Amino acid sequence: MDIASFDKASSAGFLANMMARLFENRLAAAIRPLGLTPAQFMTLLELWAEEGQTQAALVARLAVEQATMAGTLGRMERDGLIERRPHPSDKRAQTLHLTERARALEALATEAAQAVNARALAGLTPEEQALFLDLMARVIGRLGK
Amino acid sequence: MDIASFDKASSAGFLANMMARLFENRLAAAIRPLGLTPAQFMTLLELWAEEGQTQAALVARLAVEQATMAGTLGRMERDGLIERRPHPSDKRAQTLHLTERARALEALATEAAQAVNARALAGLTPEEQALFLDLMARVIGRLGK
DNA sequence: TCATATTACATAGCATGCTATTTATATGGA
């Protein structure tokens, strides 16, 4: 009967984990020359789109825990990518601003990330690529409850 | 022109990361009552299939770095899931063996993991599920170079 | 208005993953 059988090669969770680790490793290698890490890049994407956001706003947009974002922002400040300024109306909060260094990295970093995505999907037809993104979005929606 | 535009909602890497974190969080919650973590579960899958493997064998099968596996095995030994025995013919190596506690967890743990997978894929037709696994495997193959 | 609840953020502790280094043992060839 093999009641407890579990084939990791056909486990969605196992494949998702392996795929995500590969994506992260490739992205890390691609942006390391820029002095960036994957979490920093993800955070910069939000700040390139709109500067002056609070930590809480980034937490909501990137769907990581607040403590995780606090750690990433601390390393970004340490590395000269962002500055924190007091929030104009809420003494609990701070607004987050890019340094010149961070602004200058936008084009190179996004191109590097797009290259990783392109390489990952290179074996799929355009229709398959679109379907793949759609399927991932649907699984995310389901797991997000 | 928006040369540097990057829409994370349509980035395969971003979606893969989010999906994998959700899978891992759900699995962690599901097996936490058993006293297991995701990496421990993944390692147990290999040892349930074949006891007495070396660390190097697990590294090859699970595609994590040797240092990562060493850490996971250390925590598993600490938690009473595995024992290390001297390798019969190679003094550098050790063989890894399950404790009774670990053997007793196989059915419950695999059922919990299968439930997470089933829930994640519940919104997909059987054809879409098969296609999804195939697409992930192909992307993994491509990223693995 | 004042007590209570909520919110923003920091911090501690831990698991997982990676790179790099070190130590001990095996192995292959000169």
Add this chain to the structure above:
DNA sequence: TCCATATAAATAGCATGCTATGTAATATGA
């Protein structure tokens, strides 16, 4: 046999992610 190289593990250091807590400030409602 001996040396150079390869292999098995351990360890250190760091990034990311999570849970759980603590603190200060704000919002809410009786």
